[in-house]
Amino acid sequence: MTASDNAASERVALRDLLGAVGAGLGTPLRPEWERAAWVVRRSAFVPERIYLGEELVPCDRGREPENWLRAVYGDHSVVTQINDGEDPGDREPGNGDPGGGERWASSSASAPGIVFRMLEMAEVTEGCRVLEIGTGTGWNAGLLAAVAGPGNVTSVEVDPALAAEAGARLRREGLRVAVVAGDGAAGYADHAPYDRLIATCSVRSVPHPWLEQVRPGGIVLTPWESPWICYGLLRLTVDDAGGAAGRFSPHSAFMLMRQQRTDLRIFRDVVRDTHRPDGSTTALPPWRVTEDDLAARFAVGLLLRDVWWTWHDNPEVDGVASRLWLATTDATSWAAVDWDGTSDDHFAVWQYGPRRLWDEAEAAYAWWVRHDRPGPERFGLTVTATGQIPWLDHADRPVPVTGTGAAGAVTGTVTGAG
Structure with missing residues (x-):
C-alpha cells in the first residue's frame, strides 16, 4: 500500500x-x-x-x-x-515467576x-x-x-x-x-x-491541589471510580473558598490514577483460615448489586465507599455453584454470598470482621430502590477542606455513606490461590 x-x-x-x-x-x-x-x-x-x-x-x-x-x-x-511498561512477553506463570505471562493494561x-x-x-x-x-x-x-x-x-x-x-x-x-x-x-x-x-484517569477522591490550582468559577472534569465500579464523569465548579461542587453524568470507564491503586486478593490478603464468620441468609440475589444495571452499581459504589467485590465460580464447596465475595479496601472485613445454582430467593451469607458488608450492600440497594432507582445524573459531590460529600438531587440531601471512603484502588481482585 x-x-x-x-x-x-x-x-x-x-x-x-x-x-x-x-x-x-x-x-x-x-x-x-x-x-x-x-x-x-x-x-x-x-x-x-x-x-x-x-x-x-x-x-x-x-x-x-x-x-x-x-x-x-x-x-x-x-x-x-x-x-x-514491563512487557511479560511469552513467559509462563510459575517456575519462581508468579507474574510471568500475566498481562494487564496500564x-x-x-x-x-x-x-x-x-x-x-x-x-x-x-x-x-x-x-x-x-x-x-x-x-x-x-x-x-x-x-x-x-x-x-x-x-x-x-x-x-x-x-x-x-x-x-x-x-x-x-x-x-x-x-x-x-x-x-x-x-x-x-x-x-x-x-x-x-x-x-479516574479518581476515587478529588485531590485538593486540583482545586487550589483552578481559579474560582473554573471547571474540574474527571472520570470517577469507586472500588465497586469504574463508571461516571464528575464535573465540578470551583468556588472562592477552595472547595467545589458539581454533578455526575453516566459516562466513562478510565484507568485509575496510579497513585490510588492497591493490589488485593481474597485468599492472599483478606480471608484467613482462622476466621470464623457469622452465618445468615438473604433473599436478595447477589447479582442484583454487581451485574447489568449500571445505575444500581454506581449508587451502591457511592454509598459503600471502601468496599469491593469479585465473583468466584465453582469454588469447590458442596452445594455452592458461585460465590460473591465482598471486602473492605483495608482488608479487615469480608462477606460471602453463596448461590446453589438453582434458588432465586434464598442465599447463604457469611460475614466476618467489624463490619457486616452484605448487610451494608443490602441496605444500599434498598436505599437506591426507595429513591426511585436514580441514575448517576441525579447524584452530585461537594468537596470541602474537610471532606467529600455525595448527594442526591441537591447538596442538602447527602447520601448515607458507609465506611471510610478510602481512596485506594483495587487491582487484580481475583479469587483463588495467592
Missing part, C-alpha cells in the same frame, strides 16, 4: 469515526473540535505497538497496518502499554467518543488555560492545544517514559504543550491558575 493509499484510508476512517462520535453524542461535534480532529491526527499519537482484545495480543503497525489503523480509528479505547488511548464528550463538557475555548492530568499518548493534549491555543495547555504524566514519548509527538506535530513528568494528584502549581482541569 502506497503512502497515498494510506492517507486516503486514514481520511475515510476519520470521517467514519467522526460520524460515529456525533451519533453517540446525539449531535454533531462542535466545529472547533471537528477541525482539531483533522489537524491532530490520532494515528500520529498512537504507538507503533498496541494491544488488542481481552488477551491483550500485540499488534504492530508494520506487520498489521490494516488491523492497527482499524483499531486506532475505532470508537473504543486502545491499550498502548501493559504492566506499567495505559491506553481513550475512546474518541468519550474524549470529545469530555472536551465539550469542559467548555474549553480559545485562550483557556488548561491543566490535563494523564498525558498518555498526547493526543488529548494535542486536541486541547488546537482549540485553547499554543502555550495554554499543561499536561502531567506519572510515567516518565510516556511523558517523553508524548512530548516528542506533540513537538513533531508542531503543538506547543508543556508536558511534565510528575504526580498528577499534585497537579502543576508552576503554571497555575488554570481555567480548566481535565483528568484522563
Whole structure:
C-alpha cells in the first residue's frame, strides 16, 4: 500500500469515526473540535505497538497496518502499554515467576467518543488555560492545544517514559504543550491558575491541589471510580473558598490514577483460615448489586465507599455453584454470598470482621430502590477542606455513606490461590 493509499484510508476512517462520535453524542461535534480532529491526527499519537482484545495480543503497525489503523480509528479505547511498561512477553506463570505471562493494561488511548464528550463538557475555548492530568499518548493534549491555543495547555504524566514519548509527538506535530513528568494528584502549581482541569484517569477522591490550582468559577472534569465500579464523569465548579461542587453524568470507564491503586486478593490478603464468620441468609440475589444495571452499581459504589467485590465460580464447596465475595479496601472485613445454582430467593451469607458488608450492600440497594432507582445524573459531590460529600438531587440531601471512603484502588481482585 502506497503512502497515498494510506492517507486516503486514514481520511475515510476519520470521517467514519467522526460520524460515529456525533451519533453517540446525539449531535454533531462542535466545529472547533471537528477541525482539531483533522489537524491532530490520532494515528500520529498512537504507538507503533498496541494491544488488542481481552488477551491483550500485540499488534504492530508494520506487520498489521490494516488491523492497527482499524483499531486506532475505532470508537473504543486502545491499550498502548501493559504492566506499567514491563512487557511479560511469552513467559509462563510459575517456575519462581508468579507474574510471568500475566498481562494487564496500564495505559491506553481513550475512546474518541468519550474524549470529545469530555472536551465539550469542559467548555474549553480559545485562550483557556488548561491543566490535563494523564498525558498518555498526547493526543488529548494535542486536541486541547488546537482549540485553547499554543502555550495554554499543561499536561502531567506519572510515567516518565510516556511523558517523553508524548512530548516528542506533540513537538513533531508542531503543538506547543508543556508536558511534565510528575504526580498528577499534585497537579502543576508552576503554571497555575488554570481555567480548566481535565483528568484522563479516574479518581476515587478529588485531590485538593486540583482545586487550589483552578481559579474560582473554573471547571474540574474527571472520570470517577469507586472500588465497586469504574463508571461516571464528575464535573465540578470551583468556588472562592477552595472547595467545589458539581454533578455526575453516566459516562466513562478510565484507568485509575496510579497513585490510588492497591493490589488485593481474597485468599492472599483478606480471608484467613482462622476466621470464623457469622452465618445468615438473604433473599436478595447477589447479582442484583454487581451485574447489568449500571445505575444500581454506581449508587451502591457511592454509598459503600471502601468496599469491593469479585465473583468466584465453582469454588469447590458442596452445594455452592458461585460465590460473591465482598471486602473492605483495608482488608479487615469480608462477606460471602453463596448461590446453589438453582434458588432465586434464598442465599447463604457469611460475614466476618467489624463490619457486616452484605448487610451494608443490602441496605444500599434498598436505599437506591426507595429513591426511585436514580441514575448517576441525579447524584452530585461537594468537596470541602474537610471532606467529600455525595448527594442526591441537591447538596442538602447527602447520601448515607458507609465506611471510610478510602481512596485506594483495587487491582487484580481475583479469587483463588495467592
